Amino acid sequence: MIKECEFMDSVTVKPCKLKGKIRPPNSKSYTHRALCLGLLSQSPTLIVNPLFSRDTRATLTSCVNFGAEILDLDSAVELKPPSVLLNPEKLNVENSGTTLRFLTSISALVPQGEVILNGDDSIQKRPMKPLLNSLNDLGVSCSSVNVDGTPPIIVKGGGIKGGHTEMSGSISSQFISSLLISCSRAETETSVKLLEPIVSEPYIDSTLFMINKFNGLVTRNNNIFKIEPSKYSCNKINIPSDFSAAAFIFAGAILSNGKVTVIMDEQDMPQADKNILNIISQMGASIETNSTDSSFTISSEGLLNGGSFDLSSCPDLLPVVSVLSLISSNSVKITGIGHTKYKESNRLKLVASELRKTGASVVESEDSLIIDAPTTIKSCKLNSHDDHRLFMAFSLIGLN
Secondary structure (H helix, E strand, O other), X not given: OOOOOOOOOOOOOOOOOOEEEEOOOEOHHHHHHHHHHHHOEOOOEEEEOOOOOHHHHHHHHHHHHOOOEEEEOOOEEEEEOOOOOOOOOEEEOXXXXXXXXXXXXXXXXXXXXXXXXXXXXXXXXXXOHHHHHHHHHOOOOXXXXXXXXXXXXXXEOOOOOOEEEEEEOOOOOHHHHHHHHHHHHOOOOEEEEEEOOOOOHHHHHHHHHHHHHOOOEEEEXXXXXXXXXXXXXXXXEEOOEOHHHHHHHHXXXXXXXXXXXXXXXXXXXXXXXXXXXXXXXXXXXXXXXXXXXOEEEEEOOOOEOOEEEEOOOOHHHHHHHHHHHHHEOOOEXXXXXXXXXXXXXXXXXXXXXXXXXXXXXXXEOOOEEEEEOOOOOOOOOOOOOOOHHHHHHHHHHOOO
């Protein structure tokens, strides 16, 4: 079911034209949510077409450490939740920020003892203070070992009491999603006020969508969320195709002057990165939609138009949009990306510094990039800084 990843030091990409028909990987975001909600459910959940990756494997392994049983059914897994969460004592979230944030709240639900959450070097730089503060407001004792709001994180079990908290929405939507998932097990009703500005908001919609599928009781009135104690249950959930992954395939077709058809399953489920379709359309790429097989055919010839794009709701598109700027006839301005410095790497800074190696002119500010394409993209060696989205995006540049 899950194989060890094989790593390589570098990849050389030569110009070529992409063409064909493909189905992208399924959604990492929805796989995380299905596993966590299944762990907290009252009955087994069949998760159809989950994504198995390093990040989701960290969540799945953690679920097992909390006492879940996992049955491999080829293209699906059945998760049997424990009647009472076991205390794993230590959790290694690897490189997964979602696993870190979601399981911090879940760790509070173990009956007793402490749970320590930690991960790789990148994880140990991830901000956690907004979530820790809110959990403390809700009766949980939790803290950062280094007293700076970053992992390792210590969470004392004993449950979540509930009540009211206010939380910043400016760093990550994973904080509020974490509370929305776990506070169904709180002793009393929980209300959370999310303070503006709110980034990555469509991911909150994804969490609410999944909680509804699991029969949870969450209501939203503007930026106030109320979570009633409830018992999760969902016999079967289908994981959709991932627009985050598809975005790289779309960009590959455009950068190589090719033509690729991408089949996207379960399109009714909200995804932040579906916005890539609006962006590449505005930039001048051709998009053909086929409702029969739920596919999009992407093609482009010549230079793109450029434009201005606010990625505050879909920050993971920064690497993709930035490399598309390298074949744009006009400037590309990317805004709403200040919070990308808290991802696997400081993406705002690294995208700017690496794209300059291609000959592009890049003006960097606290919340934006303005990119002007080079006359000709220079042959160069780019460093992904151990960030998988940067690696995928930079790999596409060589196609041109």
